[in-house]
Amino acid sequence: AQSVTQPDIHITVSEGASLELRCNYSYGATPYLFWYVQSPGQGLQLLLKYFSGDTLVQGIKGFEAEFKRSQSSFNLRKPSVHWSDAAEYFCAVGPNTGTASKLTFGTGTRLQVTL
Amino acid sequence: GAGVSQSPSNKVTEKGKDVELRCDPISGHTALYWYRQSLGQGLEFLIYFQGNSAPDKSGLPSDRFSAERTGGSVSTLTIQRTQQEDSAVYLCASSSGFSYFGPGTRLTVL
Numbered sequence: 583a584q585s586v587t588q589p590d591i592h593i594t595v596s597e598g599a600s601l602e603l604r605c606n607y608s609y610g611a612t613p614y615l616f617w618y619v620q621s622p623g624q625g626l627q628l629l630l631k632y633f634s635g636d637t638l639v640q641g642i643k644g645f646e647a648e649f650k651r652s653q654s655s656f657n658l659r660k661p662s663v664h665w666s667d668a669a670e671y672f673c674a675v676g677p678n679t680g681t682a683s684k685l686t687f688g689t690g691t692r693l694q695v696t697l
Numbered sequence: 698g699a700g701v702s703q704s705p706s707n708k709v710t711e712k713g714k715d716v717e718l719r720c721d722p723i724s725g726h727t728a729l730y731w732y733r734q735s736l737g738q739g740l741e742f743l744i745y746f747q748g749n750s751a752p753d754k755s756g757l758p759s760d761r762f763s764a765e766r767t768g769g770s771v772s773t774l775t776i777q778r779t780q781q782e783d784s785a786v787y788l789c790a791s792s793s794g795f796s797y798f799g800p801g802t803r804l805t806v807l
Contacts, residue, residue, distance in 0.1 A: 586739075616795065625701070625788060626740075626798040672739065684730060684753065685796065689739040 722791030
């Protein structure tokens with residue numbers, strides 16, 4: 583069965599500092615991988631996705647993530663965090679079937695940004 | 698509309714009552730999903746509709762939960778005889794390749 587682990591429940595960083603949010607997945611085949619962000623009272627917004635090809639993917643708002651098959655990881659990074667990045671971040675995995683399918687989500691990492 | 702919409706945004710109900718939650722997907726998206734987000738938890742898959750195929754109901758937690766999708770568009774999630782543990786945010790997503798999420802319905806069962 584597929585699963586996603588986000589080992590950090592809560593992370594605090596200073597504005598302008600770099601950020602890395604960890605995500606490890608368990609999946610029997612090559613997965614589709616996603617990062618979503620959820621601001622308070624909002625739905626989930628897709629930050630970026632990995633389907634195939636280049637293992638370093640760029641997303642919106644200056645985020646990027648790197649797919650490392652050997653480590654079963656898909657960590658999210660940002661070189662300089664802004665106060666508006668404070669939110670909850672979810673990593674998700676889905677089957678690489680070429681069509682839409684249900685996703686399995688991690689439990690999320692809440693990011694707090696201090697000024 | 699431009700995105701996935703859900704109504705109501707908030708619903709407070711008494712234990713034992715039935716509730717209906719509505720999802721309007723992005724026009725043309727053939728896939729529609731319902732997820733539940735409980736406090737401190739990740740998103741839990743509930744049900745998945747794909748075109749005219751039989752829905753994948755494997756995530757529904759009990760037979761009190763049901764969902765339908767009319768005309769391949771709007772979907773309604775129904776929870777009968779609500780319990781306090783049903784309190785959560787119910788998120789709908791539609792997809793044509795990857796998922797766009799609605800803002801959710803926050804359900805509180807007193």
